[in-house]
Amino acid sequence: MYVIEVNNLTKSFGSNKVITGVSLKLKKGTSYVIIGGSGSGKSVLLKSIIGILKPTSGSVKINGNELTNLNQKDRDKLMLKCGILFQGGALFDSLTVADNIGFGLVYGFGFSKKQAREIAIEKLHDVNLKDDVLEKYPSELSGGMQKRVALARAIATSPDIIFFDEPTTGLDPITSGMINELIVKFTKEMGISALSITHDINSLKHISDRVGLLFGGKIIWEGDNKDLWTTDNPYVKQFVTGSLVGPFTA
Amino acid sequence: MNFYDFLTVVGKVFLKFLRATGNIAIFLFRSLLTGLTPPYYWKQIAIQTIQIGYYSLPVVGLTALFTGMAMTLQCYDGFSNFTSEGAIPSVVMIAMTRELGPVLASLMVAGRLGASMTAEIGTMKVTEQIDALSSLSVNPYKYLVFPRIITGTLLMPFLVFIDDIIGILGGYLVGVYHLGFNSANYIHNTFVSMSAWDVCSGLIKGAAFGFVICLMGCYQGFSSTKGAEGVGRSTTNSVVSSSIIILLLDGILTFVLF
Structure with missing residues (x-):
């Protein structure tokens, strides 16, 4: 069963066509990673799938529901089943860690602050952080800790699907490794489906079951994780080796 | 530049103005439409009450105090030439309640509050916090x-x-x-010519200006483009556009109300 089905999705900004026809399917309990160079439209594609950006045309189905046809109320209900980890964490500056993690529970599910706080503590432990950060503000945390708090917020509502927008960008290799481990833990052990975008090869190696390469607004190659390292596709070969020679130009 | 080029520039500016006006109208409509339906975020309203009402008091109070003082001194300088000093309390009262009170308070609030509103929302926009609100099923127009x-x-x-x-x-x-007026006479002359409409008209202006400051502050914040420069530009635009609209609206409302 597919939890996400994207068909011929396009997204333009005025005359600038960023996504020119993307189709992909995400199986329940698996991890699909979209790779591509900087400026290839990965973030635009992810935001169009989530509904933060309105697609110009095409169809996006999440758990069988056509996202582009839903009204705001039904879309909000559907999004409660989804968690999103933004590139920079996107934690709310004016709220403490506890309030950030519990935000979706309080405003989306109507939990009391006390209940939300108990879940926040539990999720904080899931991302290997201690209770002592609960009352801290995001600005008082390191980049890696902010990312883990953002991850805790993304899983706080016990979502079926998590979207990861460049989860390891800007982090040191050890913290990146920790984030990768957590993503694997959530997808493999908890059965959460994941759709990620990244250009971090190490992350790709660890977290992906299936991979799609975005180039020129389209998925030009798609395959399983193991195929990524053996394919003859020149785009994929150049991307995973980081070679300067090939169809990609800097 | 020939006449054709001149018309092209005028046309472009006019179209830009129309586009901005349309965007602001859509922004306002969307905010009111979502805001007037439950659930209501009372905590956010309480926070804004403190931010707008309480923290603006010092700057508004100081402006009013010194404006009232300067106004009296200036009036005395002119009125004493015609031995009309007795009219000073009434003139100060009318000027403050009808015109200077609402306009100066609003301009000060536009500088203090409008700028901070735009900077806060603009930063949230460029750091994806507004997207995060949507992703947590909270409508940013309703919440912010x-x-x-x-x-x-x-x-x-x-x-x-x-x-x-x-x-x-x-x-x-x-x-x-300082000028040696009799206290009782000054108070009597202030209130003898005061009408409820003098005060009410100023309050109506204040409500209109408050609406403009917050609308422009939020709209410019949501319109912020990437980076510190984008947020800085939006903040400047917010204060400048609010101030211009306040002055323009003041002229219109004065015509309508008097």
């Missing part, structure tokens, strides 16, 4: 914009009222303790 617009519109008249009182008090202090 509506509480600010409603609180700004309702609290600005209150600030104008305080401004009126402090401005008149400033005039009284200079009149009595």
